[in-house]
Amino acid sequence: MKTAPPTAPANSASVSTTRTPRPAVRRAEPRPRAAGALVAVGVGVLVIAALFVIDAVAPNLFPASLPTRAEDGLTLAISVLIESLPFVALGVVLSIVVQVWVPPGVIERWMPRRAWARRAVLSLLGMVVPVCECGNVPFARGLLMRGFTVPETLTFLIAAPIVNPIVIITTHQAFGFSDGILIARLIGGYAIANLIGWLYSRHPDPDGLLTDRFRAMCALVTDEPGGRARRSLAQFVIELRAVMPALVIGSALAGAVQVLIPREALLAIGSNPALSIVAMIALAMVVSICSNVDSFFALSFASTFTSGSIVAFLLVGPLVDIKMLALMRTTFTTRTLAGLVVVVVLSAFAIGTVVNLLA
Amino acid sequence: MHNAHSVGTRWLGVGLAAVLAVVTLGLALTGRLALYINPESSWFAVGMAVLVLVGAALSFALPLGAEAEHGHDHGIEAVDDVHHDTHPAALAATVVGGVAASGVVLLTLVLPPASLSAELAMSRDVGAPPLFAGSDAVTLAATGDTASFGVGEWAAVFATATNPDAFEGDAVTLTGFVTPREGASEGFDLTRLVITHCVIDAQPASLAIAASAPALDSPLDTGQWVTITGTVNSTADGRLEIDATSVEPIDEPEDPYEY
Numbered sequence: 001m002k003t004a005p006p007t008a009p010a011n012s013a014s015v016s017t018t019r020t021p022r023p024a025v026r027r028a029e030p031r032p033r034a035a036g037a038l039v040a041v042g043v044g045v046l047v048i049a050a051l052f053v054i055d056a057v058a059p060n061l062f063p064a065s066l067p068t069r070a071e072d073g074l075t076l077a078i079s080v081l082i083e084s085l086p087f088v089a090l091g092v093v094l095s096i097v098v099q100v101w102v103p104p105g106v107i108e109r110w111m112p113r114r115a116w117a118r119r120a121v122l123s124l125l126g127m128v129v130p131v132c133e134c135g136n137v138p139f140a141r142g143l144l145m146r147g148f149t150v151p152e153t154l155t156f157l158i159a160a161p162i163v164n165p166i167v168i169i170t171t172h173q174a175f176g177f178s179d180g181i182l183i184a185r186l187i188g189g190y191a192i193a194n195l196i197g198w199l200y201s202r203h204p205d206p207d208g209l210l211t212d213r214f215r216a217m218c219a220l221v222t223d224e225p226g227g228r229a230r231r232s233l234a235q236f237v238i239e240l241r242a243v244m245p246a247l248v249i250g251s252a253l254a255g256a257v258q259v260l261i262p263r264e265a266l267l268a269i270g271s272n273p274a275l276s277i278v279a280m281i282a283l284a285m286v287v288s289i290c291s292n293v294d295s296f297f298a299l300s301f302a303s304t305f306t307s308g309s310i311v312a313f314l315l316v317g318p319l320v321d322i323k324m325l326a327l328m329r330t331t332f333t334t335r336t337l338a339g340l341v342v343v344v345v346l347s348a349f350a351i352g353t354v355v356n357l358l359a
Numbered sequence: 360m361h362n363a364h365s366v367g368t369r370w371l372g373v374g375l376a377a378v379l380a381v382v383t384l385g386l387a388l389t390g391r392l393a394l395y396i397n398p399e400s401s402w403f404a405v406g407m408a409v410l411v412l413v414g415a416a417l418s419f420a421l422p423l424g425a426e427a428e429h430g431h432d433h434g435i436e437a438v439d440d441v442h443h444d445t446h447p448a449a450l451a452a453t454v455v456g457g458v459a460a461s462g463v464v465l466l467t468l469v470l471p472p473a474s475l476s477a478e479l480a481m482s483r484d485v486g487a488p489p490l491f492a493g494s495d496a497v498t499l500a501a502t503g504d505t506a507s508f509g510v511g512e513w514a515a516v517f518a519t520a521t522n523p524d525a526f527e528g529d530a531v532t533l534t535g536f537v538t539p540r541e542g543a544s545e546g547f548d549l550t551r552l553v554i555t556h557c558v559i560d561a562q563p564a565s566l567a568i569a570a571s572a573p574a575l576d577s578p579l580d581t582g583q584w585v586t587i588t589g590t591v592n593s594t595a596d597g598r599l600e601i602d603a604t605s606v607e608p609i610d611e612p613e614d615p616y617e618y
Binding site: 054 | 386463
């Protein structure tokens with residue numbers, strides 16, 4: 001820790017003795033540091049300006065293009081990245097708000113005490129927190145760091161991409177109330193989330209569901225030194241470091257899989273009641289479309305595929321597609337994710353079958 | 360060692376996000392963001408990209424390594440847990456993943472933006488008619504107000520119209536690219552990729568162009584962009600197709616997708 005600033009060790013003492021809004025350390029901060037920070041930000045601005053120049057100039061220097069297939073894969077990956085970056089940024093901002101700016105106890109006071117009731121409420125949180133699936137992961141990490149239990153956070157993480165106003169509106173636009181697709185999607189998503197929360201609440205060691213890296217990070221973040229602005233910045237750095245590589249790799253995989261697996265291979269299975277559900281679940285995991293719009297995508301399959309398989313597609317896609325799995329791997333162990341995938345896929349299959357039998 | 364690790368942390372987090380934000384803003388400034396996402400959500404992408412860049416610039420003021428710093432005495436051990444207590448395989452995975460992610464993002468930065476190829480459009484054509492906006496297009500078409508229709512809307516109408524004769528004789532001018540028509544030796548399909556939200560949900564919409572299309576100097580290649588003018592015509596077996604009076608090869612338009 002040669003780079004650690006000299007103020008850090010003194011901080012814990014001052015915070016524990018004075019609970020005034022401005023701890024002594026901050027007031028005593030020498031002026032040269034503020035100037036240094038300004039210079040540093042100036043360097044940052046220059047670096048960003050350099051990136052803009054590269055972005056403008058480089059494409060002219062490399063006119064040679066990639067093979068068609070590689071280029072299509074990259075185009076798909078870039079489009080997912082550009083589309084999900086704003087939601088990730090929003091998720092990071094909300095995570096910072098939850099972690100740094102909301103005083104302790106404010107959220108907790110509103111929560112019911114019983115575990116199942118808390119999970120039931122948390123699975124409705126998506127109705128008021130405007131993040132879609134990509135932004136959910138950083139936000140859920142913020143909840144975990146704040147002290148919500150692993151099963152509670154999982155419940156939120158699974159419910160929010162489906163039980164969410166934008167998704168309800170777009171699904172209604174696409175399907176209306178025909179064949180019970182909208183209702184099955186909403187109730188199914190809510191039920192799967194609470195099922196998963198309940199299953200994992202029976203786990204003997206819920207913290208064991210988290211990766212070591214994330215647990216170590218929680219230990220660090222809970223008593224991060226410095227004022228709120230500094231902690232916000234630190235959280236910004238930490239969250240982006242955790243989420244960005246996973247997002248990029250998940251998007252690249254989603255793009256690559258799309259150009260490598262011919263769509264006919266999945267769709268040849270067609271209108272068989274059971275196989276069509278399997279095919280649509282596989283398709284959902286491969287295409288990694290944002291839950292806000294996947295219903296329009298599914299709509300074009302509605303004429304050839306069974307309603308149950310459409311519902312299964314709409315349930316599995318937002319929860320455990322390739323991109324989401326890469327993102328969730330930042331926080332949960334591979335074992336946990338394997339369990340999640342099994343529960344989600346089996347539940348979606350069951351719900352899809354019920355819809356097929358009723359419709 | 361710690362310094363290298365901290366720089367790695369910054370690059371893989373703030374760095375990757377900043378590069379993507381720069382690419383987003385670069386595309387928006389040159390009016391090409393529609394190559395990747397629906398223009399309706401541009402404001403959100405642009406706003407959040409600016410926010411990411413502001414955060415990235417400010418993050419330079421946070422001393423290297425400060426994000427992994429700890430207020431208490433046991434801080435150093437906790438930090439070491441993060442840095443060194445990892446399995447070699449996990450470390451290797453982190454490095455490989457980091458290099459892969461950096462590669463993708465840097466390619467994004469230095470390569471010119473591209474649109475999806477005609478081959479991809481054909482591989483996505485699963486024979487199911489696209490119904491992008493539900494049945495709105497068909498309802499609208501029945502009122503005769505088809506001036507704003509693109510390939511996507513017409514494809515929905517062609518696929519779902521219950522009364523094909525109602526559209527007979529409608530004049531159309533449409534732009535798309537050429538794809539071979541299945542099971543026909545003459546004529547071709549006019550295809551366009553239609554996007555709801557971003558390119559990954561792109562779906563092909565195709566219209567049958569009648570075999571009697573005017574002769575061209577040379578046969579059209581798959582993927583060639585054309586503008587056609589003609590009229591809607593219903594065939595003997597009750598399907599709709601377009602009788603083209605002119606087929607004009609053009610360069611790929613700046614907005615290759617329909618939204």
